Structures are given as C-alpha cells and as structure tokens.
Amino acid sequence: MLDNRASAWETEVMDGERNDSEKKVRSWKQDPKAVRADILRAAKAEFAENGLAGARIQDIANRIQTSKRMIFYYFGDKEGLYRAALEDAYRSVRKGEAELDLNGLPPTEALRRLVRFTFDHHRNNADFIRLVMIENIHDGRHMRAMETLSESSTTAIEQLARICEAGIGTGEFRKDVSPLVLHWQISAMCFFNVSNRPTFSIIFGEELFTDKAQGDLREQVVHAVLTSVLA
Amino acid sequence: MLDNRASAWETEVMDGERNDSEKKVRSWKQDPKAVRADILRAAKAEFAENGLAGARIQDIANRIQTSKRMIFYYFGDKEGLYRAALEDAYRSVRKGEAELDLNGLPPTEALRRLVRFTFDHHRNNADFIRLVMIENIHDGRHMRAMETLSESSTTAIEQLARICEAGIGTGEFRKDVSPLVLHWQISAMCFFNVSNRPTFSIIFGEELFTDKAQGDLREQVVHAVLTSVLA
DNA sequence: CCAGCATTTAACCATGCGGTACATTTCGGT
DNA sequence: ACCGAAATGTACCGCATGGTTAAATGCTGG
Numbered sequence: 001m002l003d004n005r006a007s008a009w010e011t012e013v014m015d016g017e018r019n020d021s022e023k024k025v026r027s028w029k030q031d032p033k034a035v036r037a038d039i040l041r042a043a044k045a046e047f048a049e050n051g052l053a054g055a056r057i058q059d060i061a062n063r064i065q066t067s068k069r070m071i072f073y074y075f076g077d078k079e080g081l082y083r084a085a086l087e088d089a090y091r092s093v094r095k096g097e098a099e100l101d102l103n104g105l106p107p108t109e110a111l112r113r114l115v116r117f118t119f120d121h122h123r124n125n126a127d128f129i130r131l132v133m134i135e136n137i138h139d140g141r142h143m144r145a146m147e148t149l150s151e152s153s154t155t156a157i158e159q160l161a162r163i164c165e166a167g168i169g170t171g172e173f174r175k176d177v178s179p180l181v182l183h184w185q186i187s188a189m190c191f192f193n194v195s196n197r198p199t200f201s202i203i204f205g206e207e208l209f210t211d212k213a214q215g216d217l218r219e220q221v222v223h224a225v226l227t228s229v230l231a
Numbered sequence: 232m233l234d235n236r237a238s239a240w241e242t243e244v245m246d247g248e249r250n251d252s253e254k255k256v257r258s259w260k261q262d263p264k265a266v267r268a269d270i271l272r273a274a275k276a277e278f279a280e281n282g283l284a285g286a287r288i289q290d291i292a293n294r295i296q297t298s299k300r301m302i303f304y305y306f307g308d309k310e311g312l313y314r315a316a317l318e319d320a321y322r323s324v325r326k327g328e329a330e331l332d333l334n335g336l337p338p339t340e341a342l343r344r345l346v347r348f349t350f351d352h353h354r355n356n357a358d359f360i361r362l363v364m365i366e367n368i369h370d371g372r373h374m375r376a377m378e379t380l381s382e383s384s385t386t387a388i389e390q391l392a393r394i395c396e397a398g399i400g401t402g403e404f405r406k407d408v409s410p411l412v413l414h415w416q417i418s419a420m421c422f423f424n425v426s427n428r429p430t431f432s433i434i435f436g437e438e439l440f441t442d443k444a445q446g447d448l449r450e451q452v453v454h455a456v457l458t459s460v461l462a
Numbered sequence: 463c464c465a466g467c468a469t470t471t472a473a474c475c476a477t478g479c480g481g482t483a484c485a486t487t488t489c490g491g492t
Numbered sequence: 493a494c495c496g497a498a499a500t501g502t503a504c505c506g507c508a509t510g511g512t513t514a515a516a517t518g519c520t521g522g
Binding site: 050051052053054130132133134135136137138139140143144149152153157180181183184185187188189191192193195196197198199200201202203204207208217220221223224225227228 | 285366380411412414416434451454456458
Binding site: 260288299300303 | 508509510511512517518519
C-alpha cells in the first residue's frame, strides 16, 4: 500500500565507504510509460476525492513515488492533467460497458439485464461517478473538448434503440418509447444512487444502502423501468 | 445589477473644499442584518458555482459591495460561511416545498402533483442542487452537523407515506410500495435532470432540455412513477 | 453629549501551491 | 565509447488567497 508505483527504484549506499555524510546515491530507471500511468491513476483518485480546485498536485505526486516536476513534465499543467484523467476514466469505463452482450435476448429480458448491469456498474465505479459530478459542477467545460465521447454516446443509445425496436415489434412495448428518454431514466436512478448517497443517507438513514437493500432497490429500478415501457 | 447590496451607502466629497487631493470622506451606515444577508446570498451563489475549494472569499465580497473582513467578521472562516450558506439554502428550499398542499386529493392525483411539483421545484433551484452536489463530493461532511435537517426528512416522507397508505387503501397501489423508495425514485430523476444536464447534453445533445422537451419529460417521470406504484 | 460597544475600513501577513530553472542521470543510436 | 535527447532530481519563485491587526466611524443607552 505504501509503494504504489509500478515504476522501479533502487536506492544504494556508496559501497564500502563510511556513511557519516548523507552521500547516498539514488539510481533510478527510466520508465516513462509506467510513470505516466501511475500519475494518471493517482490523479483520477485525487480529483475524484477533492475536485479540480481541491486537488493538490503535491498530493498526487505523493500517492505514487514521484515528484511534482514529472507531473508537469508529462501533462503540462493542472488542467491538462485533469482533462487526461477524465478522458482516461471515460475510456476505462466504456471498456467495462463493452462487456455486456444482449444479443439474442428477448426485449424485456435484455432491458432487465441492461438495467441490472448499469446499476452494478455505476456502483463499482464510484470514482468515475464522482469525476462526472465534478465535471457537471464545471458545466462540462473540460468535457466539451474531448472527442473520445462521440462513440460512447451512439453505442449506449443504439443498444437501447435495438431493444426498443424489438419490444415494439413484439407488441410488448409502448409504441412511443424513446431510447433517449429511457437511457435518461436508467442513468438517473443508477447515477443518483451513487452520487447522492452521502446526503441521502444523512437525511434518511443508511437503510437503502446496505448490500441487501441495494439488491432490492436494483429490482425496484428494473420494475419501474419495465412497467413504464410496457404497453 | 451592479449594485447588488441591500445595505446602504453614501459617498460624499468634503463640502466646499478643493478636490485635488483624494480626500474623500466615505460615510457609511451600519446595517449588520442587511450585510449578513447580502453575504449569505453572495456566498450561496459563489459556492454553487465554484465549490468549496474553488470559491474565492474576495469574489464573494466583490459580488456585493463589502470587504473580505466583514465576511470573516460575521462567519469566522471559509467553512463557517459555507456551512451557513448550505444551511440557509436548505431552509429556503424547504420553505418552498411547504407551499404544496395535497390534502383531500385522491392518491394517484396527489402523487402526480407531487412529482410534477418536485420536477419543477428542482429545476427552479439549480443553485441548491449544485450545493447538494458539492456537499456530496465532500461526503456530506458539513451537512452532518446541521440539525435543520431533521424536520425536512420526516415531512417529505410522511407526505408520501400518507399518499401510499391511501393508495393501498383504495386498492390502486401495490401493497408493498415503500414511501422511502418512492421518494428515492422521484428524487433521483428530478435531481439528475438538473445536476447532470451539462454532461448529458454534451454527450447526447440538448434535445431533452428544451422547454417543450422538459414538459414531456416531466410527464414521462409522472408516468414512470405512477405505473411502478400501481397494483 | 459622552462612553463604550458594534460595525466597517484599510493595510498587512503568512504560506500553500501551481509552476519553472537548471543540473544530473539514463538510454538509445551510431 | 560517446553524444544528444529523453527523463528525473532539486531547489526555487511569485503570487493568489485565507486570515489578521489596528484604527476609524457609527450607534445606543444613560
């Protein structure tokens, strides 16, 4: 837990000589890829915890074993690092979403699984949720520049569009269901469940956030989404 | 728009004397209540825009016509001001919620109105929503100390509990509806609609956020909540 | 009208923090 | 082996910003 870095270090004391002066010779290996990756990991965590203004470059450097200097060397400035972290978080989350395969399932079952998956996926990526919250506080200012997004937008909706089309085809779904609105509904509940847990549980208690309760809640979301879609 | 303060000012130049030196005598009226209120208003806006770490005391002072010194005079330090602002925001929002009267309405109609009201109310209090987002980023650390909350928690749920009880009584609602979960669902969608608008509309377009679309969306929320509750 | 307290002004302080300058070391190519 | 570029270490800078000190001005009660 203390040595958080993938990049390698070696510290050696001058061979046989006496040690009275602090003449340690630190030798290090160059490992730009690993250092850059370390910084990104640390930055995601730090920004997720403290926001853009609240994050401290020095603290990010401390999380792994590197110097502020390296952060500016690789990412230019604080905002550059923030943007890179946000982008990387998106990339990895999208990769996670790609694991879901709904092909060949009947529409109601596909939708059920999609909701369950989204619910769990959001819970398991709290740091990402927090980064999105923070980005919303900033009115999406930094996200606007990212081009990584274009793909994720289409895939999420297209998946839902296929399900809706199939559901309408079988006559199970209302004819006027909107994939976009459906996505909005699912996102809203799954996102809120993570994003607003602190304030919600302060006001209403932790009741809804035990493991068991979360399982129930997930099914309630499934139920709400399904019933609202059925003809 | 430039003179944002309720408190009063007078600037007078020394009567008949020549004006070559900048010997202006500014006389001012003491108005502690107004100044304190001004600061709170400005603080709410500043914190809502920039978060706790991002907010600048000097900027808060600049919004109205006062000095940093007064802010520390009245609120001690930055966190004290933040807590006061958060508390005040809660107070005023709760007051707004109290305007809704559902007595005597049949349960489905009461629920319909409650959802519509919540949807609109959240939209109309974006600053409050942002403060809650920010507080969630901080894990509710500052909210935990507030005692103002105890009331709001009960009232919101009790109102829903009454509706549910009535709905179950008439046989219209499922017997196992949970007021708390229902509140969670309603909050999730109404909150998300405001909190995540920036990132959502960057990814999927502004489509859902035109006035017309928001009206439709509101009814979709009503529909989703109602159908999920009906027997 | 005066004494004393509350409120406001103006100038100032300390330091945390983003960012840089410059030296030093590693490493790949030839 | 050696050179230049990439990567890292170390020390430092400037300043924005939270917070304070001290004095001036307004207010209120006796």
